[in-house]
Every structure is written in C-alpha cells, then in structure tokens.
Amino acid sequence: MEARYKAYLAAAAAAALLLALLAATYYRPQAQASIGPEQLPRLFVEAAQGLNESTRILNSTVLGGNETSPQLAARMEEVARLLSEAARSGALGEGALAERLRNASESYSRMALAAARLERLAEEIRGLRGDASAMMDAASRCDIGGAREAASRLRGRLGEARMEAKEALDALSGVDEGALLSAAHRRIYRGAYDAALKAYLMLGELDKVSALLLGGDPGKLEKLCTASRCGGCSPGLEGMGGVAQQLSQLRPGDAWVYGYREGLIKSWLSALTGEGGRSGRSGGQGSGAGGGLPSGED
Amino acid sequence: MSMSISAGFGKPYMLGLLPIAASIAVFLWARSRERLRLIAASMGPPRGSWVLREGLAMAKVAAVLLIVLALAQPYVENRVERRIDISDTGLLRSKPVVVVVLLDASKSMGYPMGGETRMEAAKRFLRGFLEGVGANTTVHLVVFAGNTTPLYTGGPEGAAKALDSVEPVYRYTAIGDALAYALGFIRASGLPGAVLLVSDGGQNYGSDPVQAASAYRRGHVPLLVVAVDGPGVLPDVAAAAGGRLYRLDPYTLPALSSVSGEAWREARLEALQARGEAKIVEVERNYSASLVLAVFAAVLVVVSALGGEPW
Numbered sequence: 001m002e003a004r005y006k007a008y009l010a011a012a013a014a015a016a017l018l019l020a021l022l023a024a025t026y027y028r029p030q031a032q033a034s035i036g037p038e039q040l041p042r043l044f045v046e047a048a049q050g051l052n053e054s055t056r057i058l059n060s061t062v063l064g065g066n067e068t069s070p071q072l073a074a075r076m077e078e079v080a081r082l083l084s085e086a087a088r089s090g091a092l093g094e095g096a097l098a099e100r101l102r103n104a105s106e107s108y109s110r111m112a113l114a115a116a117r118l119e120r121l122a123e124e125i126r127g128l129r130g131d132a133s134a135m136m137d138a139a140s141r142c143d144i145g146g147a148r149e150a151a152s153r154l155r156g157r158l159g160e161a162r163m164e165a166k167e168a169l170d171a172l173s174g175v176d177e178g179a180l181l182s183a184a185h186r187r188i189y190r191g192a193y194d195a196a197l198k199a200y201l202m203l204g205e206l207d208k209v210s211a212l213l214l215g216g217d218p219g220k221l222e223k224l225c226t227a228s229r230c231g232g233c234s235p236g237l238e239g240m241g242g243v244a245q246q247l248s249q250l251r252p253g254d255a256w257v258y259g260y261r262e263g264l265i266k267s268w269l270s271a272l273t274g275e276g277g278r279s280g281r282s283g284g285q286g287s288g289a290g291g292g293l294p295s296g297e298d
Numbered sequence: 299m300s301m302s303i304s305a306g307f308g309k310p311y312m313l314g315l316l317p318i319a320a321s322i323a324v325f326l327w328a329r330s331r332e333r334l335r336l337i338a339a340s341m342g343p344p345r346g347s348w349v350l351r352e353g354l355a356m357a358k359v360a361a362v363l364l365i366v367l368a369l370a371q372p373y374v375e376n377r378v379e380r381r382i383d384i385s386d387t388g389l390l391r392s393k394p395v396v397v398v399v400l401l402d403a404s405k406s407m408g409y410p411m412g413g414e415t416r417m418e419a420a421k422r423f424l425r426g427f428l429e430g431v432g433a434n435t436t437v438h439l440v441v442f443a444g445n446t447t448p449l450y451t452g453g454p455e456g457a458a459k460a461l462d463s464v465e466p467v468y469r470y471t472a473i474g475d476a477l478a479y480a481l482g483f484i485r486a487s488g489l490p491g492a493v494l495l496v497s498d499g500g501q502n503y504g505s506d507p508v509q510a511a512s513a514y515r516r517g518h519v520p521l522l523v524v525a526v527d528g529p530g531v532l533p534d535v536a537a538a539a540g541g542r543l544y545r546l547d548p549y550t551l552p553a554l555s556s557v558s559g560e561a562w563r564e565a566r567l568e569a570l571q572a573r574g575e576a577k578i579v580e581v582e583r584n585y586s587a588s589l590v591l592a593v594f595a596a597v598l599v600v601v602s603a604l605g606g607e608p609w
C-alpha cells in the first residue's frame with residue numbers, strides 16, 4: 001500500500017477517533033424504567049438533597065434571588081415516579097424490612113414531588129414579586145392609584161402561585177416523618193414544610209391586600225391612608241366598615257418579606273379606630289448641646 | 299458589570315518538562331531524517347510526497363510538545379465583576395462591616411405599646427436584627443439618653459446579650475449627640491459601616507439631630523432609623539441623612555422579622571456601596587484547551603504511526 005493511502009487511512013481513523021471522543025461527552029445513560037431495592041438508598045438521598053436545594057432556592061427567591069434550576073424539578077419528578085413505582089411493586093418482597101422500605105419509598109417519593117413543586121413555586125414567585133413589591137410600596141406610601149395598577153397585574157399570577165404552594169404543602173403533608181431514615185432528612189423535611197407554609201401564607205396576604213385595593217373606592221382608601229399618617233386630618237371616612245373589616249383581617253406576621261409594608265397598610269385602621277397620628281413626642285429640636293433647660297425629661 | 303479575559307496554566311511547573319520534551323523531539327526528528335537518508339542510500343529516493351514525509355516526521359515532534367503543554371493544563375480565565383443589588387446581599391456576607399446601634403434608653407421608651415413597652419419592642423426588634431447580621435459584622439452597641447454611653451463592641455451574639463442590661467430609666471433624649479458620636483466611630487473604624495438608630499423620636503436635649511444627620515449624607519454613611527411608636531423628629535432625621543425610616547408600632551410589630559431582615563439588608567448594602575465594595579468578582583476557568591491539546595497529540599501519534607513513522 002502506498003504511503004499516501006496509508007496517510008489517508010490514518011487521517012480517517014483519527015477523525016473517527018475524534019468523533020468517538022466527542023460523542024462520548026454527550027452520552028447520558030437513560031433513567032431506568034424500574035429499580036431494585038439496592039438502588040433505593042441512593043434515590044432516598046437524592047430526594048432529600050433535591051428538597052433541600054429547592055427549599056434553598058425558594059427562600060432565596062422570596063428574598064430577591066434569581067437562581068433557577070429547571071432540571072432539578074424534572075429530575076425530582078423522575079425520582080418521585082421511580083420511588084412510587086418501587087413502593088407499589090412487589091420487588092421489595094415481604095416482611096418488616098420490606099414494609100419499612102415501602103413506607104420510606106412512599107415518603108421520599110412525596111419529598112421528591114414536593115421538591116419539584118417548590119422549584120416551580122419559586123419560579124412563580126420570581127415572576128410576581130416585582131408587582132407584589134410595587135403594590136406594597138405604593139400602598140404603604142398612600143399611592144393608591146399605583147398600588148391598584150400593580151394589584152391588577154398581580155391578581156392573575158397569585159392564583160397559580162397559590163395553587164403551586166398548595167400542591168407542595170399537600171405533597172409534604174403526605175410524608176410520614178417517622179419513615180425518613182435519618183435526622184438530617186427530617187430536618188430538611190421540616191425546613192421545607194416551614195418554607196412552603198410561609199410562602200403559602202405570604203401569597204394569601206398578598207391576595208388580601210390586592211383584593212382590598214381593587215375592591216375599595218380608591219379615593220376613600222387614599223383619604224384613609226393619609227388620615228392614618230397625620231392623625232385624622234382627612235374627614236369623610238364614614239361608611240368604611242367593609243374596608244375596616246378587610247384591614248383587620250390582614251396578618252403582617254404571615255406576610256414574610258412583605259410583613260413590614262403590610263403592617264403599614266394595616267395601620268390605616270388607626271384612622272378608623274381613633275388611634276390616628278400616634279404621638280410619640282412632638283419633634284421639637286433640642287436647645288443646643290448643654291445649653292438651656294430641656295423641654296421634658298423623658 | 300465589567301469583564302476581563304486572561305490565560306494561564308493550572309500546573310505551570312509541568313512546563314519544566316519542556317526542555318526534556320524538546321530534546322526527545324529533536325532526537326525523534328533526527329532519527330527520522332537518518333532513517334530516510336539510509337533508505338535513500340540503499341534503495342534510491344523514496345516514492346511519495348516530500349511534504350507528506352516531512353509532515354509525518356514533524357507530527358511526532360509536535361505530539362511530544364503538545365503532550366507537555368496539555369499536562370500543564372492551559373486555561374482561559376474569564377473574570378466578571380458584578381455589582382450587587384438588594385436582591386443578592388447574601389453574596390456579600392463575607393465582607394466585614396461595622397454597625398453602630400444607637401438605642402434610646404430614655405424614660406419615654408418605657409411607655410406601653412401594644413401590650414409591652416417601647417423598650418421591649420425595640421429589644422425584640424434588635425435581637426432579630428442581630429440574629430441576621432452574620433459573623434463578619436462588628437456591632438458597636440451604644441445606649442443614649444441625655445448622655446451617650448458605649449455598651450459593647452464585638453460580635454452580634456454578645457451584643458444581643460448586652461441588650462438585656464439596658465433599661466429605659468435615663469433622663470432626656472439627645473439624638474443629635476448620639477448621631478454625632480456614631481458618625482465619628484464609623485469614620486475612625488476605617489471599615490464600611492452603617493448606623494441604626496432606634497428611638498421614639500422624643501428629642502429634648504443636646505445638639506440638633508437634623509443637622510447631625512445631614513453630616514451622614516455628606517459623609518456617605520448610611521443611617522437607618524427605626525421609629526418606635528411615634529416618629530417625633532425621626533422622619534426629618536432620616537430625610538436629612540438620606541436614610542430610610544422604619545416604623546415600629548402595634549401594626550408592624552407582628553412582622554418584626556420582616557422589618558429587621560429588610561433593615562439589615564439595606565444597611566449592609568448601603569455601607570458597602572458607600573465604600574465601593576458592593577461587588578463580587580466571578581472567576582470562570584475553562585480548561586477545555588487541555589483536552590483539545592491531548593486529543594490533538596493523540597491524533598498526531600496515530601497519524602504518524604499509521605503513516606509508517608516508527609516511534
């Protein structure tokens with residue numbers, strides 16, 4: 001064989017080798033259709049880690065973070081399916097150990113499902129938090145027009161987010177804490193449940209505020225807000241029993257990061273209950289360092 | 299956001315092998331030439347392209363040098379400097395910050411507010427605030443009334459304990475004096491710092507608090523004001539300092555953790571922004587060049603071997 005043909009052959013072999021190496025980097029083994037008992041511990045750990053990660057993402061998202069992990073949600077749904085199938089199949093056999101593994105598989109399956117839901121909930125919250133902040137900011141500085149605009153944009157998204165939070169809570173409620181195999185996993189579960197509950201309550205509070213803003217007379221709401229700031233300086237607040245009831249139902253402690261601003265909105269009540277213009281003390285200036293007598297001792 | 303790109307080696311000491319590799323390469327190349335000379339002497343000029351023969355010989359030389367370069371793990375480094383906004387303050391946790399907490403201990407802080415006293419509410423707020431500040435924060439706790447008294451300097455846990463001893467029993471309220479003291483402390487510390495003022499705003503003694511607060515704006519020192527059950531002079535103080543006012547009253551009390559968390563994120567970010575430190579550098583190194591070189595070297599070895607060049 002001539003050297004030229006050998007060289008062509010060599011080049012072709014090299015190209016094939018290169019392609020094979022490149023293809024190897026793209027190879028991902030497909031998830032197995034079913035799993036054996038020996039694979040359960042790995043999936044249990046993966047479900048717990050996934051729930052931990054999605055809880056972290058949810059907490060960070062509520063505080064304003066932008067981290068996303070769509071592949072986590074997809075993988076957790078796959079893990080949930082595998083564990084659920086393992087729990088229902090007869091592959092685990094009979095006896096006390098098999099029964100324990102079956103219970104654990106069910107619980108970890110729900111943890112994985114909740115992890116996927118929490119990740120999606122974080123995605124929903126990421127989408128609505130701009131409008132939520134705009135609504136709360138505007139309302140707490142008595143800009144009722146601006147708050148109503150933000151509230152109307154927010155309203156549609158709140159429903160989906162609350163649904164996602166509810167589903168996450170449902171999945172987590174189905175977890176038998178006693179069936180989890182380590183203290184660390186129980187801690188992760190409790191942390192996730194707390195975060196899901198806080199998010200659900202927070203969304204509920206945002207819903208109440210948006211309903212208040214969109215349902216009330218904007219002019220009267222603005223008067224109410226202004227009056228609460230200056231101690232009853234704005235008359236014409238009669239016939240606001242409905243608004244008062246809505247305000248009294250606000251729970252700033254449940255509104256998570258919006259709690260402070262919801263507290264400011266709830267303080268509109270002070271204009272209706274006669275506590276407006278909380279006094280503190282008048283902002284009188286001092287008489288200069290060391291000079292003159294103070295106006296009072298307190 | 300600014301970006302810079304540079305290159306380097308992950309294991310630069312491997313480049314010390316280059317002289318040895320060069321010697322091996324020269325030896326291989328010389329042996330190849332000698333072999334060709336012997337073939338030409340015994341069998342006449344070899345058939346085929348001269349370029350191809352020389353190319354195969356050079357492939358061996360290049361393969362040896364590429365292997366050494368691949369072992370040195372060359373990389374391309376991408377450095378991105380990113381300014382942090384309020385949503386990502388967690389990324390700045392490792393940066394040291396000083397917070398001066400000015401707590402009003404005048405008698406009016408003992409007045410009732412929503413089932414507890416103003417002082418109790420202020421302490422609850424401050425405990426929540428201190429819980430969230432992180433270990434890299436130095437807290438300077440100062441109690442003021444007619445006088446300004448430093449109570450504690452150190453980590454947040456110690457500051458939370460020191461709060462226990464504070465009682466609202468002192469006469470007068472000199473907010474301006476306390477603000478002036480805190481500004482001096484921040485400047486002397488040389489660190490990014492913020493001041494948190496917790497008071498019912500009943501200024502009745504000492505220097506003008508609004509004037510003292512305006513020095514904060516000029517000095518780019520962030521001031522956060524927490525008005526406990528009544529703003530008094532505090533809205534003017536916050537406005538003069540360009541700072542933020544939080545109201546702590548029976549309506550916002552249930553959301554204490556929200557107030558303290560928000561106040562802390564704000565304080566920390568503003569302190570670092572004022573010193574130009576509210577940024578992080580993200581470094582990404584791409585080592586794929588190393589793999590490419592190794593694959594290329596392997597290809598050259600295979601090509602030269604299949605082309606009839608002995609190793």
